[in-house]
Amino acid sequence: MKPTARLLAVGVASLFLWNPLSAQADDPLVIATASPSGVYHVVGRALCRVVETPCRAQPSNGSSANLRALRSGEMKLAIVQSDLQHYATQGIEGFRKDGPDEGLRSVFSLHSEPFTLVVRRDSGIQSFNDLQQRSVNIGNPGSGQRGTMLRLMDARGWSRSDFRLIHDLPVDQQSMELCHGNIDAMVYTVGHPNASVAQAIRLCNAAIVDVQGEFVDLLVNAYPYFTRASIPGGLYGPDQPAVRTFGVKATLVATADTDPDLVYQLVASVFADFLRFKATHPALGQLTAQTMIRDGLSAPLHEGALRYYREQGWIEAEGMVHERNEQRRLAARGATVLD
Numbered sequence: 001m002k003p004t005a006r007l008l009a010v011g012v013a014s015l016f017l018w019n020p021l022s023a024q025a026d027d028p029l030v031i032a033t034a035s036p037s038g039v040y041h042v043v044g045r046a047l048c049r050v051v052e053t054p055c056r057a058q059p060s061n062g063s064s065a066n067l068r069a070l071r072s073g074e075m076k077l078a079i080v081q082s083d084l085q086h087y088a089t090q091g092i093e094g095f096r097k098d099g100p101d102e103g104l105r106s107v108f109s110l111h112s113e114p115f116t117l118v119v120r121r122d123s124g125i126q127s128f129n130d131l132q133q134r135s136v137n138i139g140n141p142g143s144g145q146r147g148t149m150l151r152l153m154d155a156r157g158w159s160r161s162d163f164r165l166i167h168d169l170p171v172d173q174q175s176m177e178l179c180h181g182n183i184d185a186m187v188y189t190v191g192h193p194n195a196s197v198a199q200a201i202r203l204c205n206a207a208i209v210d211v212q213g214e215f216v217d218l219l220v221n222a223y224p225y226f227t228r229a230s231i232p233g234g235l236y237g238p239d240q241p242a243v244r245t246f247g248v249k250a251t252l253v254a255t256a257d258t259d260p261d262l263v264y265q266l267v268a269s270v271f272a273d274f275l276r277f278k279a280t281h282p283a284l285g286q287l288t289a290q291t292m293i294r295d296g297l298s299a300p301l302h303e304g305a306l307r308y309y310r311e312q313g314w315i316e317a318e319g320m321v322h323e324r325n326e327q328r329r330l331a332a333r334g335a336t337v338l339d
Contacts, residue, residue, distance in 0.1 A: 028262055029055035031252075032066040032078035034143070035171040039191040039283055040079045040250065043110060046280035047252070051269040053262065061170070062143030064094055067253075071101050076258040077266075081113065081144035081189060082225040082249040082296030083151070089298045094147065103256040105302035107263060108270075108292040110250040111191040111283035114229035115148055117209045117245070118200050119185040120178060128156070128211045134184040135165040137174045145171070145189040148248065155215040171196050179204040189248060191283030193235050201236045208236070211245040220246050225296055249296030256302070263304025271308075289314060 029051065033044035036059045044057030058075070060066055066078035067088040080088075087093040091100035119125040125134065139146035146168075153159070160166050167174075167183055174186040175196050188197060200206040208231060220226045229247035234240055254263055270277050271289060278284045293301075293309055301309070309315040 027054045027056045028259075029053055029077065029266065030058050030075065031055070032058050032060045032069055032075045034060055034062045034066075034079070035196075037172045037195045039111070039113075039194055039281060042281050043191075043250065043284065044079055046277060046284075047266065047270065049280075050273050050277050051266050053265060055266075061140060062145070064142035064144070064147060067095070067101070067104070068098075068142075070104065070253065070255050071098065073255070075255075077107075077252065077254045077263075079110065079250055079252055081147065082109065082251050082298070083223070084144055084147055085251050085253055085296070086223075086225050086298040087147075093151075101299075104299040105254050105256050105258070105305075106297040106299045107252040107254055107267060107302050107305045109294075109296040110252060110292070111281075111287065112227070112229055112247055113144075113189045113191055113250055114231050114243075114245045114247040115145075115152070115211055116188045116190060116192070116194075116197060116231065116243075117185060117211050118178065118188065118197055118206050119209055120181070121205050121207050123184040125185055125209060127209060128152075128213065131185060132158075132162050133164045135167065135182070136163050137167040137169045137177065137183045137186040139174075139187065140168050140170040143170070144248070145187055148189045149187050151219065152211075152215065155218050156213075157215075175200040175204070178206060191250065191281070192231050193282060198236055201240070208240065208243045210243055216246050225249070225298070251296050253299060254302050258302065258304070260302070260304035260307065263302050264308050265304075267305045267308045271312075 029048065031044045031047060034040035041057055041059055048055035048057055060069070063080040063084040066075065066080050067084060069075040070078055088095045088101045089104055091098060095101070117128060123134070125131065138149040167177070169177055171188060174183070177183050178186055178200050188194065197208070220228060225248055226246055229245050231243040231245065233242035278287055293314055306315065
């Protein structure tokens with residue numbers, strides 16, 4: 001079975017399991033993910049498979065919802081976008097009313113998540129600028145894709161009034177809405193290949209469009225959690241060209257009071273069977289231990305993760321960690337373009 005087909009099968013089967021964030025039952029490890037059809041949930045399940053402790057990947061409404069569940073104590077572990085991790089750590093953007101989350105901790109970063117613009121081929125949309133006065137799905141409130149889209153709109157100087165219609169659909173609905181002609185385009189910040197994107201291309205004759213321009217340069221240069229990104233050609237069919245865009249990182253985070261031994265066991269299990277973990281999904285294939293403990297992490301490292309990294313000789317001293325995080329915070333504060 002092809003990778004995209006496997007992902008679609010996982011997404012369909014998981015739809016029957018999607019419940020709101022709920023009590024953690026008897027599983028010592030519960031990892032909040034996102035839509036059952038997205039890569040976060042696939043990766044969450046992969047994390048659970050490598051650890052011997054009972055573990056469950058819990059679907060959710062996305063990164064912002066996960067971060068609020070961590071802050072409230074409803075969840076202990078979650079996968080979130082690197083930009084939203086930074087916002088929660090600093091108490092900015094959508095977390096201004098909450099203030100800085102002093103109890104948020106990083107475990108490691110995961111795959112890159114290119115900002116992906118998917119359009120109907122008959123819409124005539126060939127670039128991000130062509131979205132003006134179109135019907136566009138920007139994602140449900142609390143989702144990482146919505147947060148990235150709103151920041152990109154700010155950089156472009158756009159507001160909701162620049163679109164004909166703005167939709168707030170979750171990712172498991174947007175592909176079919178594109179097929180039915182109810183939206184002209186959808187955005188998704190996600191690792192590839194992805195089941196929702198594959199569905200849109202296969203069923204709706206959709207295409208992925210480059211997201212480039214001075215406004216993208218502005219974001220990448222101003223914020224350390226944004227990076228240049230690309231989607232390889234041929235990933236969704238022989239006629240799909242390589243796509244140039246930007247993106248963030250998926251990151252695994254925890255609350256400071258999460259059992260250090262459980263976090264240590266999870267981290268140790270991932271790196272002890274690293275090749276198997278990376279083989280779970282093509283988006284994980286380029287991971288290295290060096291980038292996972294360095295890129296996209298704004299919150300301090302969790303005690304359990306830090307213990308393992310020191311044992312491996314990957315981090316020499318706690319002071320180095322604090323110095324690195326402080327440098328990132330100062331760099332982000334100096335980038336006042338959109339804050």
